[in-house]
Amino acid sequence: MVKLYEKGAYLLHGTDIIDETDTSKVQQITKSKEEAKKGTITYSILQSHNKSSDMQHLNLAFDAMASHDITYVGIIQTALASGMTKFPLPYVLTNCHNSLCAVGGTINEDDHVFGLSACKKFGGIFVPPHIAVIHQYMREMMASCGSMILASDSHTRYGALGTLAVGEGGGELVKQLLQNTYDIAYPQVVGVYLTGKPSPAVGPQDIALAIIGEVFKNGYVKNKVMEFVGPGISNLTTDYRNGIDVMTTETTCWSSVWRTDEKTKTYLTVHGRESAYKELNPQDVTYYDGMIYIDLATIKPMIALPFHPSNTYEIDEFNANAGDILRSIEKDVESKFKGVQLHLTDKLKNGKLQTTQGIIAGCAGGSYSNIMEAAHILSGKYCGNDYFSLSVYPASQPVYLEIVKNGAAAALMESGATLKTAFCGPCFGAGDTPANDGFSIRHSTRNFPNREGSKPGNGQLAGVALMDARSIAATAANGGILTSAEAFAEVWDAPKYHFDSNVYEHRVYNGFAKSKESEELIYGPNIKPWPKMKALSNAVILKVCSKILDPVTTTDELIPSGETSSYRSNPLGLAEFTLSRRDPQYVGKAKAAFKEEQELNTVVSYINKIPGYEKLTGNDIESGSMIYAVKPGDGSAREQAASCQRVLGGLANIAQEYATKRYRSNVINWGMIPFQMKDLPEFDVDDYIFVPDVLTNLDREEQNYKAYSINAKTGNYTELSLTIAPLTPVEKETIKAGCLINYNRKTAGL
Numbered sequence: 001m002v003k004l005y006e007k008g009a010y011l012l013h014g015t016d017i018i019d020e021t022d023t024s025k026v027q028q029i030t031k032s033k034e035e036a037k038k039g040t041i042t043y044s045i046l047q048s049h050n051k052s053s054d055m056q057h058l059n060l061a062f063d064a065m066a067s068h069d070i071t072y073v074g075i076i077q078t079a080l081a082s083g084m085t086k087f088p089l090p091y092v093l094t095n096c097h098n099s100l101c102a103v104g105g106t107i108n109e110d111d112h113v114f115g116l117s118a119c120k121k122f123g124g125i126f127v128p129p130h131i132a133v134i135h136q137y138m139r140e141m142m143a144s145c146g147s148m149i150l151a152s153d154s155h156t157r158y159g160a161l162g163t164l165a166v167g168e169g170g171g172e173l174v175k176q177l178l179q180n181t182y183d184i185a186y187p188q189v190v191g192v193y194l195t196g197k198p199s200p201a202v203g204p205q206d207i208a209l210a211i212i213g214e215v216f217k218n219g220y221v222k223n224k225v226m227e228f229v230g231p232g233i234s235n236l237t238t239d240y241r242n243g244i245d246v247m248t249t250e251t252t253c254w255s256s257v258w259r260t261d262e263k264t265k266t267y268l269t270v271h272g273r274e275s276a277y278k279e280l281n282p283q284d285v286t287y288y289d290g291m292i293y294i295d296l297a298t299i300k301p302m303i304a305l306p307f308h309p310s311n312t313y314e315i316d317e318f319n320a321n322a323g324d325i326l327r328s329i330e331k332d333v334e335s336k337f338k339g340v341q342l343h344l345t346d347k348l349k350n351g352k353l354q355t356t357q358g359i360i361a362g363c364a365g366g367s368y369s370n371i372m373e374a375a376h377i378l379s380g381k382y383c384g385n386d387y388f389s390l391s392v393y394p395a396s397q398p399v400y401l402e403i404v405k406n407g408a409a410a411a412l413m414e415s416g417a418t419l420k421t422a423f424c425g426p427c428f429g430a431g432d433t434p435a436n437d438g439f440s441i442r443h444s445t446r447n448f449p450n451r452e453g454s455k456p457g458n459g460q461l462a463g464v465a466l467m468d469a470r471s472i473a474a475t476a477a478n479g480g481i482l483t484s485a486e487a488f489a490e491v492w493d494a495p496k497y498h499f500d501s502n503v504y505e506h507r508v509y510n511g512f513a514k515s516k517e518s519e520e521l522i523y524g525p526n527i528k529p530w531p532k533m534k535a536l537s538n539a540v541i542l543k544v545c546s547k548i549l550d551p552v553t554t555t556d557e558l559i560p561s562g563e564t565s566s567y568r569s570n571p572l573g574l575a576e577f578t579l580s581r582r583d584p585q586y587v588g589k590a591k592a593a594f595k596e597e598q599e600l601n602t603v604v605s606y607i608n609k610i611p612g613y614e615k616l617t618g619n620d621i622e623s624g625s626m627i628y629a630v631k632p633g634d635g636s637a638r639e640q641a642a643s644c645q646r647v648l649g650g651l652a653n654i655a656q657e658y659a660t661k662r663y664r665s666n667v668i669n670w671g672m673i674p675f676q677m678k679d680l681p682e683f684d685v686d687d688y689i690f691v692p693d694v695l696t697n698l699d700r701e702e703q704n705y706k707a708y709s710i711n712a713k714t715g716n717y718t719e720l721s722l723t724i725a726p727l728t729p730v731e732k733e734t735i736k737a738g739c740l741i742n743y744n745r746k747t748a749g750l
Helices: 031-037 042-050 072-081 106-120 134-143 170-177 202-217 232-235 236-251 264-268 315-320 322-336 368-378 397-405 409-415 467-478 502-507 562-567 570-573 586-592 597-607 640-647 661-669 692-696 728-736 740-749
Strands: 002-004 009-012 016-019 057-060 064-067 091-095 125-127 148-151 163-165 182-185 188-197 225-229 255-260 285-288 290-295 302-304 312-314 357-360 389-392 441-444 463-466 538-548 622-629 632-634 649-655 673-676 688-689 706-710 719-724
Touching: 002 202, 009 188, 009 290, 016 072, 016 290, 031 285, 042 057, 042 163, 042 225, 042 255, 064 170, 072 170, 072 692, 072 740, 091 134, 091 188, 091 570, 106 125, 134 148, 148 170, 148 285, 148 397, 170 182, 170 740, 188 232, 188 285, 202 236, 202 290, 202 302, 202 312, 202 467, 225 236, 232 368, 236 255, 236 264, 236 368, 285 467, 302 315, 312 315, 312 692, 312 719, 315 322, 315 502, 322 389, 357 368, 368 397, 368 409, 368 467, 397 409, 441 467, 463 570, 538 586, 538 597, 562 570, 570 640, 586 622, 597 622, 640 649, 640 661, 661 728, 688 719, 692 706, 692 728
Parallel strands: 064 091, 064 148, 091 125, 148 163, 188 225, 188 290, 225 255, 357 389, 357 441, 441 463, 538 622, 622 649, 649 673
Antiparallel strands: 002 290, 009 016, 009 285, 057 182, 163 255, 302 312, 302 463, 538 688, 673 719, 688 706, 706 719
């Protein structure tokens, strides 16, 4: 059972929930709501990292950072252009996305060589390819109770270890490298109260999917902190908690944190870091802005069907209604991907779904306990020799080493599974891409369309469902027929985990606080600097180059994952893929916008017909492109979802709302204006939006903008009302400067 409280709730002594609407009980609480809000674990951590005297407007400094090999080159290039001379805090560069070095000639390994040279020169920590995925390394070696970590990946969640961790675009990491702060209004905090104990058939992915299914669509925790409390936590191992915690990203929350206990201490001690432990608990009287109540004993094995982690069903519920559910997905495919089909109902065999692939991988699935559970279920059983295949990716080399030593690797291999190295590919479309029309079940993080590597624009499409490793193993043992782990799971104790630190000591370059200024950065031919960008003018003309009316637009649709990863170090090269899987016409339109002087002259002549702007000239206006999307930015933290628009001449986004704080931050850090409008647009692609007095309005408290949409064919105009959600002073100045690089250089006097 997952229950959402309509309003806030008090938590007394960590065990008793008082609904805010229960006035008779609330009146007995002696502490005020404002004081009780300070009782959260979140408040104590944010307070200790806030460089401002104002807890409502936070200026945060993080304890450590991390990036992987499709983000760190751009971040370091940005920081260098902004005046950085060394890494002032521990900065981990992992190589878990382009680690296969399989496409693009030398360019993937060139990025790795650049990363190592940067760690030597600036004092960083370099984790070579295949050694660990980013979040597993940070859990094992960097997270600590009461600390804060910032990373350029959306699944940055180390809350189960008492760390408030945040995934953001590269611009926010650059600010930390320049010893500036991460500025944010104090977030609301939602309690997640766990009670009971899950059955042996239920794993962390099942709990996570149950939560996501309840809170994603209604925005219950959007941009908030999820704080896990309650007695049920003690019934979960830390590895299990990590598996739930990493998936909180899919709720669109800002961050997460858990109360800590002896099991947390044991985990840190096993990894040689007992001193990183500190007991964290909410105070005796604590107020939460919302409350999610979960009885772990009632959760059943779950499945999230294409094409979102919130499209959840109990596996038994799905199996009972598979035909109807699959037909509805097929219809969604027909409406979303014109001319492309995904056949699902033809995979029903005697009413049960025949899957074609199973994957257990990454920061969500590749943990020791998940792999051990899968190995136990599959011991003495076989995947079969038909179309179904199973791949297992341990999340780190130490985890891999341990399952080799204790025999679990042998059990998996004997069952027909293949074991692979630490790699995030199955999570973002660069590994184990299924066949066209295939159906893959995965214990990974996302199942967005083409997240598995297919190319709908080329007529290719596969379906991905998210499941826990336990049910994936049960399905494998049943020859790929979708099967709940309840048919196989039993109570048993996995062998104790032994962490071998030699794996990291022998391969990881740890140069923190040992920068070598004389070291040279090693550049490959694909590593290109950011192009120069202009400061904002007081009036702008925006050409509408794409209009997306889908309820949500993911960052994968804004800039695809997968094969584009090879170009992440080349801003102009990568920009060619912008919106390629959602609106293939966009790049051409954006590149052509206002390249001909006649176009600008024509639009200015239209503007001159608007009262008050009769004398405006092209010299008074900055021109560029824009996209409209109802709710853009769900998913990845990748800054390229915004920067690619910017290098193509983008000046703004217009949306009803932004799906995540991190995407909106990326828009701002790349000098684009994050406009919003309440109503659906009447303007069309190729029309123009004229926004006067932009700089003047940015300096005002109220961010309301009078704008005009101009019909491209007739020149007729219609007044629009645009708004911008609250901006920090730095965000305002960044937009004015034209991008974060310009702002940083101006601030540094460069």
